[in-house]
Amino acid sequence: MSRDYNLIVTASGAYLVLEIEPAIPGQQGLVQKNIGSSLSKMLVDKNLDHLIANTAEQVRSVINFDRVMIYRFSADGHGEVIAESKTNNLDSWIGQHFPASDIPLQARELYKKNLTRLISNVSDSPSGIMGLPGLENLDLTFSQLRAVSPVHIQYLKNMGVASSFSISLIYKSELWGLIACHHYSPKFIEFTARDSAKLMGQILSSALEFRQDELNHLVHENFNANLDQLAKYMLSEASMSEALTARECNLLSIVDAQGAVLCFESKLSTLGTVPTKDTLTALCSWISDHVEDHMFYTDHLASVFPEGSSFADMPCGVMMVNISKELGDFVLFFKPEQRSTVSWAGKPDEEIKRKSDPLLNISPRSSFELWAEIISGKSLPWSFEEIHSVSRLRSEISYALNLKATGVRVLNERLTSAYEELDAFSYGISHDLKNPIATIKVLAQLLLRDKSLTDRSRQISVSIESSAEKMNRMVEEVLEYSRVGRLxxxxxxxxxxxxxxxxxxxxxxxxxxxxxxxxxxxxxxxxxxxxxxxxxxxxxxxxxxxxxxxxxxxxxxxxxxxxxxxxxxxxxxxxxxxxxxxxxxxxxxxxxxxxxxxxxxxxxxxxxxxxxxxxxxxxxxxxxxxxxxxxxxxxxxxxx
Missing domain, CATH: 3.30.565.10 (Histidine kinase-like ATPase, C-terminal domain)
Known part of the structure; x- marks a missing residue:
């Protein structure tokens, strides 16, 4: 009985790796029909949350797995299930968090290179590679049938998963998350279906990048517009404190903070909700002793300033920017505590238990019972747009202060006219002085040639020549000063x-x-x-x-x-x-x-x-x- 197979060819250095897997009759036409319908349903969503949830539904409709999850990585590497599609008999995992150790850094790097990964049966035994001898170090990064780590196989078995499929989600060349698919009995996905699911992942990745960039751009433009307005206030107002705090557009308009403090010329100006004076004094003292850079920010102040916990109103999120460290001028922004409960699929720091099975000894963990952790002492993180906005604020303040400190201001028409007249007068006078000065210098030199001069007269002539030379240099510099104004x-x-x-x-x-x-x-x-x-x-x-x-x-x-x-x-x-x-x-x-x-x-x-x-x-x-x-x-x- 004849059977169709798919031949998958991937490059590995100087070699080509040929992988042969069964082809399911009629699967290609069915998948193509389903993928067209699924992509149409995905692309109608304008809302990013809806698009993410719908992607899980459409991927499941193509591969027919028991559970399809959208899994997002956080900055510290741990992950959260933010959307899923599942059979009715399964409990929902939406909102559950998984420790970073479940998908270590090395594995995350591989997900960035090979965008899909199928384990059709966790109980299958790996097959050897057929080919030339000496291929022990063959790079199988892009292989479709490459066996996975025994640790990961045991991890899936501990979860009760028999078959696993994943699709990488990439944002700006970094791993944003995964479309993680679980089936509780062995299940093979034909190559055409895997490729279609990968296309869905790529479309979601593109949508993520577009929608997130669009959102970031709107926030950036809003902060920038408010900064432009503050810059105008700083140049037009006599008081820097009033320019930054006295109007509707103020320091709190350039970040998403609850409060702000401006310390300028030994005077404190506050906006919104800020700590008490004693708390501020302790915080500023710590910053002065421990922060060398012109800018500092944290969403977990207690982790770097544990002594601050003795103050009841010490903020959790702080951003500081120095205007002048020498003069003690600065701006502080505050974010309040954002208490939350994180549901973990198993305790993150669960100690590995030693068992008789050596595979279980290297398994990351064996328990996935729901475990709730209360997160306290943290604020919402400072975004890239907020950090950039405050950095630009420092530049605008420095620029405005420098203009005022050096007397550079926008003059009115009368002062401009008077200055131009004075400049023209000084240029004319300086130019007219050159001839008489040159005459004085020449006459002094002629006197010095007279051998009948007394020593006293000679000293006077030398002094006249020296003074004329000095005056000539000054006239030249005044002329240069006037020329600069005209160029x-x-x-x-x-x-x-x-x-x-x-x-x-x-x-x-x-x-x-x-x-x-x-x-x-x-x-x-x-x-x-x-x-x-x-x-x-x-x-x-x-x-x-x-x-x-x-x-x-x-x-x-x-x-x-x-x-x-x-x-x-x-x-x-x-x-x-x-x-x-x-x-x-x-x-x-x-x-x-x-x-x-x-x-x-x-x-x-x-x-x-x-x-x-x-x-x-x-x-x-x-x-x-x-x-x-x-x-x-x-x-x-x-x-x-």
Missing amino acids: EPKFDIVDTQALVREICSELKLIYHLYSPIIEAGNLHNIYADPRLIVRVFSNVLTNAAKYSQKHQTPKIHIESTLEDNLVKFRIRDNGIGIKPADLPRVFDLFSRMSNVGTIEGSGVGLAIVKKIVDRHKGSIWAENLQEGTCFNLILMAPPI
Whole structure:
């Protein structure tokens, strides 16, 4: 009697693996008829929960198993049954959780590669591989008939399952879950039916990705719109606290939190439900001592701060973002406890019992009795969209504060007009001064050639020439200052690493007697006018070298970080520093600090730097260090 078979060919390195399995007569036409109807029913569902539940029904209609479950993995690897289709005599498993050890990491990785897995009879004995000798290490990852681990076989037997079939559900290349199918008597699924069921799984995977991305996008857009509004408030309001807390759109509009606290300029502003002052003090003290990063979040605070349990109102979910660690400015968000009861199919930490059967000794567990666990001390987790939203909030606050700290504001038309007139006047006067200064310098040089001059007259002539030269340099710098205001920046991608390397090489030659140590960390490219921006880095780095030369070991360090579409540079030195009283006028024209002593300078260089940075819609400010000064510079990153 003749019989039809399916031949399945898969590649394994340099080999082809041929697998032969029975074909069921008429099965292909029946499956094709059923699959068309099933896919039509699946695709009409707009609601993701309905689609998931309907997929379980349609897969069961194709393979006719006793139970078909949609099994979703959580972040820690344990799984939950979120939908099922079953025969009436079986108890429902919806809502039951299974420990991560039931499907270990190695098995989950295989599910990502081979999307279907059939065990038609857990009592079958594996067959050997027919072929060339030396195939002991043949990779059977994609084999349809590959035997499975004895541990998994015993696990299924412990559950009373005789046949098992699984279909992987993939979300963004990661294993989201499984369509797990159980039959309580041996059952073979013909290849055509398995392939059709796999197609259903792929359609569900695509729908999961599309619907989840759509939902994430809506949340992201909502948070972003509210952040844009907050950014406008911060730039227009005089008070940062009022900008972030006083209106309907506030800090709680950019996350799904119950409460928020803003600490700014030693003043606390609160929104929603927040802990008491004593609890806040304890929490902030712990964060200050244990959190180094600018951002921290947890949905289980007690796991990292057990001492906090002594405070009755200590929140479970906390997200903190530092505005300025040095000044103690920060924002805190809170989520309340989300108590829940998790139903486990057997106790997750059940101890393995030793029995006479060696297979049972390595079985993960033998009990699947329902066991309820009360989850407490946790909040809902912080989503990727919330984390991104708060990270952007920090950038927007920093940007607004930097604009205000450096005096960069939007001027009204009268001030703009007055500034342009003053700029034109200074340019004209400076240009007109060049000829008389040059004449004075030449006349002084002519006097020095007169051999009849007394020593006193010669000293006076030298002083006149020196002063004329100094005045000429100042006029040149004032002209440069005016020219910068007139130039329209032509933006291009600037290789900051190469630019800084060239400037540092020149500085080492100029200040070789002092052997300055110049360190350049990671430097990101920027989007700026190369002609203008070289003046910014050259001036700031030259100042760092000039005002550090009296130190026994002059040291300069420059590095950058990338946040959203902005590059922040920090240029530190160990020089004489800037007195706190001088900080507000660092970038003023002709302003020199009170502690510069005999170090030469005109007081124009940093004013030019400030103007160039303003023309690039960036920001720059100086801060005192324990030893030396740090200049912070924010410029645009290249467009993507």
